Amino acid sequence: MYDDPNVVLHCEKIDKIYPGTKALDQVSFDLLKGKVNVLIGENGAGKSTLMKMIAGIEQPSAGKMYMDGEEVVFKDTSAARARGIGIIHQELSLFQNMTVYQNIYMCHEKRKGLFLDDKKHVEGAKAILKRLEHEIPPDTLVGDLRVGQQQMVEIARNLVEDDLRVLIMDEPTSSLSAAEVKVLFKIMRELLQQGLSIVYISHRLEEIMEIGDHVTILRDGKYVADADVKDVDLPWIVENMVGKNTQYHRFERSIDLDTAPKVLELNHIRLPKTGGGWLLDDVSIYLKKGEVLGIYGLLGAGRSELFECLMGMRPEHTGEVIYQGKPMKIGDIADQLKAGFALVPEDRQRQGLVQSLDICKNASLASLTDFLTGFLMNYPAEEKAVDEQIRDLHIKVADKHLPILSLSGGNQQKVVIAKGLMTKPTVLLMDEPSRGIDIGAKTEVFEIIHEFSERGLSIIVISSELKEIMAIADRIYVLSNGKCTAELSGGDITEDNLVRASYAGLGTGKSAS
């Protein structure tokens, strides 16, 4: 039995196993009453997974949860809601096709006999939105609202029932403007006064220092540390979040990058966001021949969007691109591949691989036309080229005609890299190349990056893991909220500089004023 009057909910040794990965490993967590409980960790640390257990969206593989001195089991969101637990999701979970008041009262409908009482819905919605200082007409379609306004509707949904005890907020501010964040914090303080407990997940460390009471840090699915926010500072958080022991070998460069020519130059790139604002706001960067350029930033900073512009997936962008000394007009994806750009995408399963094809075909997919004799495929030539890549990248394959999913994550990733390299690129774009692969495979991927850059390939790498990007990149640009907030090289590349720059573009927290 677990009973502590200061704890609303206690998690005891929670495990969550997904096929292939252990997302949570023996995590215990106290949700403190009347406090803002902050969860911190890098991507994939298990923060959102833990919250999904508490909100009943998913069920733990092992471990127990206690509320009010008794064990609770949430088989779905309704069960958690019945205990007063509400969640604001990382991805908006609104109904775009329905009105604001319908969204707010969905599943909490007010009825008059058999029928809905829309008058009550509209009045209730008005009152809640007024409290949130966002007087959106309740009969507006949610799909017509700005993302920030939608976020407010999402919050309103949770406030509609007054039995709410715990509100989980998973990165609620990632799409809010500075003014909206201020309102949100004000509401959070009000809710605390009303006796609510809040769990707050955010990557914006400055925000956490401002609003948080107690911080818990997770890393790789494990509990690392917890402390009262007033007792700790930013460096302590960063250190615990990143960890001390994962050190990557820093590569030595033989190429003199100072004299190397610029292979790619982007000037004043802007990419409009649907619903106002910019995904990329006046970004100017350059890349030298043989350089490994790092792009660091938080989720939604515009990192992947930059690659999408270069690959011809965002024709609506503006700005100047100079490629090998000449202005370049960016065409469609096929044009960009031909011009010498190749992309290793972020989501290996959805964007990188065709699961129904074998290893060989996955590798040669982007360069099939190189192996044509007349109209027909020249299989021996194709297989020879694939064999070369398998040797070059040390891909561990028993038979290249096996299904792609028979490989480990790291070897799958190498196949995706091989696919990019087989198009004989001048510039290789790698979006989170080490995501979801084990530490050994990570090191091998970094060695590949280093080796090919030494051979003169210019590489841009996106990463949200500090240690990694610091180990492999010669120079790093930091993106924040679509703006380029820092260019770091040599001794300037420090964890502190990277973290500070990563929220400098947000205009929130202390750095704004």
Place this chain on the structure above:
Amino acid sequence: MKKNNNQLMMTLLKGRTFIVLIILVIFFSFASSSFLSVNTLTMVAKHVSLYGILALGMTFVIITGGIDLSVGSVLGLTGMLAGGLIQEGLTIGGKTIYFSVPAIIVLMLLTGCLIGLINGLVVTKLNVPAFIATLGTMYICRGLANLRSNGATFSKIAGFEGLGNVGLKALGTNWLGIPAGVYIFAVLAVLSAVLLKRTHIGWHILAVGGNEKSAKLSGIKADRVKILVYIISGFCAAWIGLINTAQLSAAHPASGDGWEMNAIAATVLGGTSMAGGSGTIVGTIVGAFVIGVINDGMTMCGVSEFWQKIIRGVVIILAVVIDQTQRNLQAKMALQARNEAK
């Protein structure tokens, strides 16, 4: 200025199906002198009520993002079963039972609901795409309809005074000069509109169609909602089985072949999105009228059956193209309004 143009355009686009309907009526009344007569309009109404009732059920299914291809066969099967029950009764263990007409109506409606339930269960519990699941039941029901009589027609269905099962014909005659089917269409349409607009079930149907994952996270039992819409669709199809049999005083196993397409066309013309999440009952009613007026109008003008098909096809594609235009314009106007608000 531009804004006003947009708003005018929007009003026109929103009412487009209704406008098209009026234009069609005017056109056909000039093209064929007998179009605007009581007889013709009664006939049009009779046909419209057939497509319309099917389309009501189809609207619910399509709003959830599904499709029900089985309705044509379900109406064929229920028609055959009803005809068989009246003509031959039900023989169990050597004894033949004859049901009264109200009992037959209830039994057939339950049969329609049962097939809908099966459709819904296959779609939700066995994870079969709606297109395939209902394609399957479409063939099964058509086969069953043929098996009932070995492909023969039950003709001159009137019932037997002595057995107390006369009266089905009432569903096929005119009440106060208006076909019975029209009354049933009206009642079902009102019930459908109330269900969709005024009850929480309607909200849940829209929510499941708009974003199934969110719906589940909100605590909506999405599977139950989906099963329900297929039951409604089967229920509507069973009504048409009964009405059609009553109108013809005969049941033919091929009845209703291809009618699911008319129902889908009426639904889509009425502005229901095939992607799910949006649609109205009023739209579907107007859509059913457009389909009915085009069909009967062209026949009266002597347009060949072959050309009729081509024209129907063009109309359906155009309707969806215009629908897309409206959505784009709507998004543009919302963006404009937002920028002005800043």
